[in-house]
Amino acid sequence: MTSGSIDKQVNRFIACIRPYVKPFLLVFAIYCVAMLSIWRAGVSYIDDNGRAIAGYAWMTDFNRYSQSILSYILNVSVELSDISPFPQIVAMAFLAISSVIITYVFCNKQIKTLPLILSTFIGLCPFTITCWLYKFDAPGMALGVLASSIPILFWHSLTASSRPRKWIFAAVVTLANLMIMWTSYQPFGGVFLVLGIGLLFKEVIDKAPWRITLVKTVFFSCLYLTSAILFKLIPVNPASYRATPMIKPPQILHGLLANVHKHTETILSILNPEWSFWLIVLAIWFGLSLFIYSRRKKIARVIDLGAGALFVVLAVPLSFGALLFLQTPDFSSRFLAGTGAVLAVMAIMMTRNIHARWQMIVSGAPALVLLYSFMVFAWAFGNGLADQYQYATFRTNTLAGDLARLYPTVGHFADSKLQIQGRIGYSQVMEHVSKEYPIISNTILSDQDGLADQAWGTFRLRYYYKRGQDFTGVWSQHWDCRKMPIKLDTFYHTIRSNSHDKMCVVLK
Numbered sequence: 001m002t003s004g005s006i007d008k009q010v011n012r013f014i015a016c017i018r019p020y021v022k023p024f025l026l027v028f029a030i031y032c033v034a035m036l037s038i039w040r041a042g043v044s045y046i047d048d049n050g051r052a053i054a055g056y057a058w059m060t061d062f063n064r065y066s067q068s069i070l071s072y073i074l075n076v077s078v079e080l081s082d083i084s085p086f087p088q089i090v091a092m093a094f095l096a097i098s099s100v101i102i103t104y105v106f107c108n109k110q111i112k113t114l115p116l117i118l119s120t121f122i123g124l125c126p127f128t129i130t131c132w133l134y135k136f137d138a139p140g141m142a143l144g145v146l147a148s149s150i151p152i153l154f155w156h157s158l159t160a161s162s163r164p165r166k167w168i169f170a171a172v173v174t175l176a177n178l179m180i181m182w183t184s185y186q187p188f189g190g191v192f193l194v195l196g197i198g199l200l201f202k203e204v205i206d207k208a209p210w211r212i213t214l215v216k217t218v219f220f221s222c223l224y225l226t227s228a229i230l231f232k233l234i235p236v237n238p239a240s241y242r243a244t245p246m247i248k249p250p251q252i253l254h255g256l257l258a259n260v261h262k263h264t265e266t267i268l269s270i271l272n273p274e275w276s277f278w279l280i281v282l283a284i285w286f287g288l289s290l291f292i293y294s295r296r297k298k299i300a301r302v303i304d305l306g307a308g309a310l311f312v313v314l315a316v317p318l319s320f321g322a323l324l325f326l327q328t329p330d331f332s333s334r335f336l337a338g339t340g341a342v343l344a345v346m347a348i349m350m351t352r353n354i355h356a357r358w359q360m361i362v363s364g365a366p367a368l369v370l371l372y373s374f375m376v377f378a379w380a381f382g383n384g385l386a387d388q389y390q391y392a393t394f395r396t397n398t399l400a401g402d403l404a405r406l407y408p409t410v411g412h413f414a415d416s417k418l419q420i421q422g423r424i425g426y427s428q429v430m431e432h433v434s435k436e437y438p439i440i441s442n443t444i445l446s447d448q449d450g451l452a453d454q455a456w457g458t459f460r461l462r463y464y465y466k467r468g469q470d471f472t473g474v475w476s477q478h479w480d481c482r483k484m485p486i487k488l489d490t491f492y493h494t495i496r497s498n499s500h501d502k503m504c505v506v507l508k
Contacts, residue, residue: 020100023111028096030120034375035092035132037382039085043389045133046447048082049459055079058140062244063234066147066183067140074139084135091132091142095123098142098149099344102195105152106202106348114360118347118367122191124374125340126275127267129381130333130443137185141337144188147180151220152195158219160212171223178227189228190321190338196220197318198345201311205304205349207295228322246325259324260317266331267316267339270439278370282346283312285366289350308349315342333443343370377437384433384440391427392450392460398492399451399505400465406487406495413469415501419479420461420471422507423452451507453478469503479504 044052051057057071057080058064072078074087099119100111107115122128122145131141151174158170181189196217203213247255271279290308294301319338323329347367354360407413423446426434434440446452451461458471472479481504484496496504 020104020111023100023103023116024096026113027099027116027120028092030117031092031095031123032089034120034124034129034378035085035088035382037379038133038385039088039382041382041386041389042084043133043385044082044135045385046456047137048135049456049464051080051136052082053463055081058137062186063183063231064140064185066143066180067137067185070140070143070184071136080136082135087135088132088138091138092123094139094142094146095120098122098146101149101153102344103348105155106198106345107352108206109156112352114351114354114364115348118351118364118371119344121343121347121367121371121374122340124371124378125337125343126374126377126437126439127333127336128340129374129378130439131185131337133385141185141188141334144181144185145191147177147184148188148191149195150177151192151223152199155199155216158216160215167219171219174220174223175227178224179230182227182231187321187323187335187337190319190323191341192224193318193321194315194338194341194345196224197311197315198341198349201307201345202349204307205290205294245327247327252325255327256324259320259326259329262329262331263317263320263324263336266442267336270333270442272437272439274373275370278366278373281366282343282370285363286312286346286350289353289363293353312342312346315345331442332445333439347371377439380433380436381440384427384430387427387429388444388448388450391430392424395424395451395492395507396461396465398490400461400467402488402490402493402495403467403503403505413467413503416497416503417470417472417501418503418505419481420451420453420458420505420507421478421481423449423454423457424507425449453507481506 057068103116103119132138154170290304294304446454447456481496484498488495494506
């Protein structure tokens with residue numbers, strides 16, 4: 001290939017991406033503004049504490065190879081370091097690209113400003129925001145969203161008359177991206193399903209030829225199942241700390257229904273009143289927009305309304321992805337992150353046909369208010385994290401100082417074990433934030449208190465304060481400390497010891 005042909009290819013590539021640079025910068029700015037207080041807090045979230053001093057990746061954690069490789073590239077090393085907020089900025093860039101892709105496809109190869117802004121629901125849903133708290137994990141998690149979004153670029157180009165090589169190319173790219181998704185952050189597997197159902201719903205209301213739609217739906221469904229089977233064939237590290245057995249075939253229906261019920265119940269239980277209100281308004285506006293802008297006539301418009309209702313009913317549980325098939329899935333906030341894709345599709349579909357400015361203001365208002373309220377949550381949450389960290393540091397310093405005074409030499413505790421019982425709970429600011437946003441109770445668990453009887457709750461005291469004393473494991477049985485003599489009783493904790501091999505700290 002000559003230098004002239006290379007220049008032509010480069011110029012052609014630049015010409016292709018130029019129309020999408022401004023849309024990318026717009027949504028990238030929205031994502032970054034939403035993250036401001038979280039980045040300013042600079043708090044290491046759960047696993048970040050370990051990675052910052054040990055530098056390990058995810059090669060042994062549920063086969064998250066793509067996430068590990070991405071982190072190696074960002075760090076230019078196989079030993080990771082805390083280079084935040086750069087990894088989180090990369091995550092926001094991935095989300096911005098995903099937003100542009102989703103808007104482009106759902107708006108029939110156009111980029112419309114209002115749908116583009118509302119596409120950020122995919123990354124700014126409160127459940128999804130909890131993923132971006134991680135300094136180390138964030139880019140790999142966002143990679144899962146991007147990898148789930150890229151395949152839908154082929155949706156419009158695949159028709160019955162397409163050349164076989166186009167189908168083959170689409171299959172290879174889709175399969176590759178789905179494997180990246182599976183090996184980055186599996187809970188985002190639901191994003192691809194939601195986008196797929198959303199496109200099927202879009203074809204129905206656009207009155208597209210049903211045969212072509214059916215072929216494309218089967219095509220992408222087969223690729224998703226193939227990628228899931230391939231991922232399942234990869235041996236899982238036996239040391240994985242979370243249960244991953246799937247529901248046994250005889251109990252599949254009962255297990256799925258139970259997980260769907262728990263999934264829906266969890267989402268509803270951690271919405272605050274304001275979010276619940278605006279979600280209801282959004283749902284009403286969504287239905288009205290389908291009816292008003294329907295291409296069908298008179299009563300036949302009910303078909304579009306029914307298709308929209310069916311989309312929501314199917315998409316919400318399927319946003320949980322393959323986790324639906326686990327016997328004991330985790331329903332913590334970050335595992336519900338696929339819900340943001342449902343809101344993004346709904347918001348885009350209800351605003352994509354709007355042209356008049358007054359219609360944009362009226363129809364887009366509920367979605368914009370809800371999106372802004374999610375950003376407010378992110379800002380409040382970030383400041384709550386900062387205050388929680390200060391409180392945890394104070395409590396840890398106090399305990400470390402008391403232990404150092406009671407046992408001033410290494411010999412006092414070299415052969416003994418220390419067990420911490422209880423948790424310090426929320427700081428005053430975090431307590432207030434948790435009352436305003438019930439989702440906090442499903443996000444800030446004892447692992448993130450800063451001092452608690454969980455593995456990460458004792459991590460800073462163990463490693464950041466250079467204490468060589470052994471601690472009992474997180475899954476160890478609690479000792480009965482009541483018979484141990486009290487060495488020190490303070491407002492914040494009670495230290496007991498049997499003066500032989502056990503020390504016990506009961507947090508207040």
